Amino acid sequence: MNPPEDHPEDVQDLIDDYLDGSLDEKGLRALADRLRSNAGLRHYFVRYCRLHTDLHLDARAQKAGDHVLRLIDGLRDGSSATPPRARPSFGAFRLPASPYVRTALAAVVALVLAGLWWWFPREPRPEPLPERAPTIAWLLNAQDCEWEAGLEPAGDLVVGKELRLRRGLAELCFRSGARVVLEGPADLVLLSANSAEVLRGRITARVPESAKGFTIQSPRGQVIDLGTEFGVSVADDGSTDVLVFKGQVEALAGAQSGRPVDLKEDQAASLGQAGVVLQPGRGQADAGRFVRVIKPPPVVTPRTLTLDFRRPLDGTIRDAAGLGTGLTHRLPGTGQDLPAQDPNLRLNREAGRLELTTTRSDLNEQVKLSEGEYPGVRLSDLGFTGTEDFSVTVDIPYAPVLEIVDQFGLYAGVKSDKNIRGGFLRPGKGEGHSSQFIVENNGGSDSNLYEVGLVSIGDNLRLTLQRVQGKFSLMVENRTTGLTSTLAIAHPEFLDGEQDVYVGLFGATPWRDKPRILFISEFRVTVWTRSPDADPRAPGKNKQE
Amino acid sequence: MEPSQERKAEFANLLRAENGRLYGYIHALLRDLNDADDVFQQVALVLWQKFDEYDRGRPFFPWACRVAWLEAANFFRSRSRHRLYLTDEVSLMLIDTHADMGHDELEDRREALARCLENLRGQDRELVRTCYGEAGGVRRAAEEQGRAPQSIYNSLRRIRRALFECIRGALKERREGLS
Numbered sequence: 001m002n003p004p005e006d007h008p009e010d011v012q013d014l015i016d017d018y019l020d021g022s023l024d025e026k027g028l029r030a031l032a033d034r035l036r037s038n039a040g041l042r043h044y045f046v047r048y049c050r051l052h053t054d055l056h057l058d059a060r061a062q063k064a065g066d067h068v069l070r071l072i073d074g075l076r077d078g079s080s081a082t083p084p085r086a087r088p089s090f091g092a093f094r095l096p097a098s099p100y101v102r103t104a105l106a107a108v109v110a111l112v113l114a115g116l117w118w119w120f121p122r123e124p125r126p127e128p129l130p131e132r133a134p135t136i137a138w139l140l141n142a143q144d145c146e147w148e149a150g151l152e153p154a155g156d157l158v159v160g161k162e163l164r165l166r167r168g169l170a171e172l173c174f175r176s177g178a179r180v181v182l183e184g185p186a187d188l189v190l191l192s193a194n195s196a197e198v199l200r201g202r203i204t205a206r207v208p209e210s211a212k213g214f215t216i217q218s219p220r221g222q223v224i225d226l227g228t229e230f231g232v233s234v235a236d237d238g239s240t241d242v243l244v245f246k247g248q249v250e251a252l253a254g255a256q257s258g259r260p261v262d263l264k265e266d267q268a269a270s271l272g273q274a275g276v277v278l279q280p281g282r283g284q285a286d287a288g289r290f291v292r293v294i295k296p297p298p299v300v301t302p303r304t305l306t307l308d309f310r311r312p313l314d315g316t317i318r319d320a321a322g323l324g325t326g327l328t329h330r331l332p333g334t335g336q337d338l339p340a341q342d343p344n345l346r347l348n349r350e351a352g353r354l355e356l357t358t359t360r361s362d363l364n365e366q367v368k369l370s371e372g373e374y375p376g377v378r379l380s381d382l383g384f385t386g387t388e389d390f391s392v393t394v395d396i397p398y399a400p401v402l403e404i405v406d407q408f409g410l411y412a413g414v415k416s417d418k419n420i421r422g423g424f425l426r427p428g429k430g431e432g433h434s435s436q437f438i439v440e441n442n443g444g445s446d447s448n449l450y451e452v453g454l455v456s457i458g459d460n461l462r463l464t465l466q467r468v469q470g471k472f473s474l475m476v477e478n479r480t481t482g483l484t485s486t487l488a489i490a491h492p493e494f495l496d497g498e499q500d501v502y503v504g505l506f507g508a509t510p511w512r513d514k515p516r517i518l519f520i521s522e523f524r525v526t527v528w529t530r531s532p533d534a535d536p537r538a539p540g541k542n543k544q545e
Numbered sequence: 546m547e548p549s550q551e552r553k554a555e556f557a558n559l560l561r562a563e564n565g566r567l568y569g570y571i572h573a574l575l576r577d578l579n580d581a582d583d584v585f586q587q588v589a590l591v592l593w594q595k596f597d598e599y600d601r602g603r604p605f606f607p608w609a610c611r612v613a614w615l616e617a618a619n620f621f622r623s624r625s626r627h628r629l630y631l632t633d634e635v636s637l638m639l640i641d642t643h644a645d646m647g648h649d650e651l652e653d654r655r656e657a658l659a660r661c662l663e664n665l666r667g668q669d670r671e672l673v674r675t676c677y678g679e680a681g682g683v684r685r686a687a688e689e690q691g692r693a694p695q696s697i698y699n700s701l702r703r704i705r706r707a708l709f710e711c712i713r714g715a716l717k718e719r720r721e722g723l724s
Contacts, residue, residue: 016702019576025629032635042642047654049573050646051709054658056578059677159590192586213623224623250623260622 007041015045019052134158136193140179141171141294151187161190165201169294176211178225180204183291191217200238204231204245204292221253221271224260231290240271241279243286251276301530303382307523310352317375319345325354326523327375331502333416334361337370344373344515353397354520358408362510364439364446369416376411376504383529386499391466394505395522399459402426402434408507408518409437410465412472414498417444420489421506422465422474424455433457438465438474438487442494450487456480465503470496556596559605560589565651570610570643574617574636579680584620588613610640653719654712661711669704676701 014031017023023031035042137157145168147153153163153170163170165184172180175193182188186201195215207214207225214225219238223230228247234240242251244267250260253271261276263269266283269276307313312323319325320343338344344357361372379390392410400408402425409423422438433456439449455461459480466473472495473488495501503525507518560567564585571588572581591612592599599608614636621630630636662670675689676682676697683701687694 012706016705020698020701021576022698023629028629028631032632035631035635036638039642042639043645046573046639046642046646048705048709050569050651050654051658051705051712052576053569053572054655055673055677055705055708056572058658058662059674060578062674063678159586191590192583194583195587213620215619215623224619226623 007044011041015048019049135175137172137174137190137196139170140173142168143170143294144168145170145184157190159190159192163188163190169291171294174211174214176214178205178207178211178214180206181291181294191215198232198234198240200234200236202231202233202290204290205229206292207247218271221251221276223271224250224252226250226262229292230263231287231292233289241268241282241286242271243268243283243290245287245290245292302526302528304524304526305377305382307354308352309347309354309521309523310349312347312349317342317345319347319354321346323347323349325375327377327504328381329376329378329502329504331374331376331411331413331416331419331504331506333366334369334372334374338373342373342375345375352521354523356408356505356507356518356520357515358406358507358509358518359515360510360513361508362405363411363416363419363421363441363508364510366417366444367510372416372506372508374411374416374504374506376502377525379501379503379525379527380499382525382527384499384501384527386497386501388530389466389468389470389528390501390503391464391468391526392503392505393462393464393522393524394520396461396463396519397521398519399424399434399455399457399461400516400518401431401457402516403431403509403512403514404429405511406434406509406516407437408505408516410463410474410503410505412465412467412501412503413441413495414501416441418442418494418498420465420472420492420495422487422489423463423506425451427451436474436476436485436487438472438489440489440492440494442492448489448492450489452487453485467495552596556593560592560609562648563606563609564589566606566643566646566648567609567613569651570640571613571617573639573643574614574630575620577680580620584613584616587620588616591616604644606644607640610643611637614640650716653716657712657715657719658708660715661708664711665704665708669700672697672700673704 011031011034014023014027014034017027018031035045135156135158139153139157146166148164148166151162151164153172157172163182164187165182167184169184170182172182174180174196178194180188180196181204183202186203187199188201188203189197189199191197194211194213195217197217199219203216205214205216205225206229207227209227212225212227216223216232218232218234218240220240223232223242226248228249229245230247230249231243231245232240233243242249242263244263244265246265248265249263251263251269251271252260253275254273259275261269261278263278266287268279268282268286270279307326309326313326314324316324317327317330318341320341322341325345325347344359346355348355356373359368359371359373361368363369363372376392384390390412392412394410404426407423407425409421411419411421413419413421418441420438420440422436424434425437426434433454435451436453436455437449437451439446441447453476455476455478459478462477462479464475466475471488472492473486475484475486477484505520505523507516509516567588568581568585571584572578575581575584588609592609595612599605617630618633631639662673665673672686675686679685683694683697687697690697
């Protein structure tokens with residue numbers, strides 16, 4: 001035995017620093033040097049570390065014991081304070097609580113023992129190791145799944161459990177928080193709360209920070225996550241491809257002694273005899289092959305209103321000449337002072353377009369909105385009840401000349417001070433190009449303005465403002481340049497659950513009495529209503545990305 | 546028994562005999578109980594997968610430690626790049642030292658620890674259990690007592706060294722009593 005006097009104080013400090021995690025690199029080198037050259041110190045070090053381990057295990061056992069004691073207390077109190085009241089149909093439960101207490105206690109003790117089984121090495125335990133393994137994963141989502149008999153996710157998903165999916169999509173959540181989508185046919189073995197082996201098939205993994213280090217093994221290597229989303233595909237012969245969607249992974253081919261290779265976003269590689277071989281250009285090309293999210297099957301019915309402005313429609317907002325434009329409502333809080341025959345609207349039937357003349361008004365700070373031009377439709381007329389996704393699209397054949405803060409586009413909202421709108425505005429001074437924008441207005445003032453890109457005067461544009469799965473975005477297709485861009489907005493919660501929502505188009509020249517004319521060749525609104533007799537979660541055809 | 550059942554039983558027996566020491570080796574490398582749990586679980590599985598490669602003529606524990614060391618190295622690389630760990634050479638050398646510590650010694654140390662903990666001053670015992678009982682225990686103790694974390698670490702060191710001495714004394718007494 002080596003008394004600590006044999007080891008000077010500074011070594012003892014190094015060891016304590018090591019255990020407390022406060023040792024720096026220099027200290028670690030010093031400790032390693034001393035350990036390498038001194039067998040007596042190694043002897044002491046191992047035993048001192050063992051004390052550290054035993055203290056941890058003792059504290060854990062103590063905690064588990066306290067937990068059991070609390071449980072016993074709680075159960076006793078509960079049973080005496082509120083004697084078990086039997087419901088009429090459950091007369092059999094009119095028993096003293098004690099058997100239940102005993103069963104619950106036995107279960108807790110078993111769990112404690114399972115968690116601490118190495119703590120009792122002298123107790124021979126007849127069961128083989130894997131039988132008391134805790135559940136390490138659970139099935140989160142399944143769509144059109146057909147499982148191999150005996151290899152389905154029935155019972156506990158414990159270490160060593162094999163799952164064989166013949167067809168369909170299944171999503172597992174590991175205890176670590178990592179999520180894996182399996183696409184049948186696929187065969188997967190659970191290795192731990194944070195790892196699995198894919199024997200064949202395609203999977204994608206989404207790994208939160210808490211599960212960093214999540215590992216997928218394959219017959220040809222392994223992929224260790226470094227905080228990311230990635231896909232792994234294993235062919236019947238075991239050959240393995242890896243593709244990183246986001247973040248970074250570490251890939252190893254063959255045995256664990258192989259050299260690891262870091263793969264970054266959009267990089268793909270194959271694992272095989274030759275090690276980890278990068279596949280340039282494959283990343284984006286193959287991304288579409290992987291199912292990354294199981295989407296609810298679309299048992300929804302789109303209800304669409306399309307206006308092509310080639311004929312007047314009775315009972316709708318009338319233009320300067322008294323022709324019905326097809327638009328039925330205005331955004332509440334706007335246009336109250338406009339005459340019944342709106343001088344700013346012109347239905348040009350021959351050209352098949354609506355011409356809208358802007359007025360001096362602004363949703364931002366609610367300026368002169370009684371004359372503001374915000375015509376549109378009410379979504380409830382298309383079956384909207386508050387939760388459905390919807391979209392509104394306009395075709396603008398000729399982007400107008402704008403001056404600073406002049407703007408046009410689409411809106412969706414409840415009233416003039418509770419809406420979001422997006423389209424184009426002129427960010428700079430003078431006349432010229434405009435830029436795309438999307439902005440929220442909750443309470444009268446604009447907030448969270450997103451601005452991007454430029455549009456040339458005269459471009460042919462299609463604008464779509466939509467809410468998909470509760471998220472708003474504005475898509476701009478520039479049919480002159482062929483470019484498409486999408487602006488997403490941070491989810492504006494103030495419109496969640498609103499039932500009386502209006503969508504439409506607008507044009508405004510807030511800073512000057514210099515009207516602009518906006519041409520609109522088509523206006524289309526769609527609400528994705530759910531059919532009332534179908535459960536949206538029922539299995540159906542899966543629409544994949 | 547089927548051959549595969551027999552193999553399973555053999556493996557289970559070997560692992561059961563060594564899991565206490567194996568866990569100690571892993572914990573000494575990683576020093577975090579939750580990390581040690583994860584790696585231990587992974588190691589047990591890899592050992593089973595590689596059990597065909599195990600040479601029955603050799604002791605199980607050093608073989609298991611080598612696998613554990615590889616898994617711990619993987620773990621460090623992927624999960625805790627910032628945490629420092631001992632060089633490969635020293636980690637491998639320590640396997641032999643862990644192997645030196647027999648099961649009886651291990652068990653005697655635990656029994657002695659239980660008694661030594663009882664002999665601690667009440668507040669010291671509480672401090673040990675708070676700090677070792679959960680992740681972030683030191684921080685919690687520091688907040689509760691209105692002390693700096695470093696001061697808590699210093700107290701822990703003093704108590705740990707005293708406990709080590711106490712265990713050493715108990716083992717010596719026992720040896721002398723036996724002889």
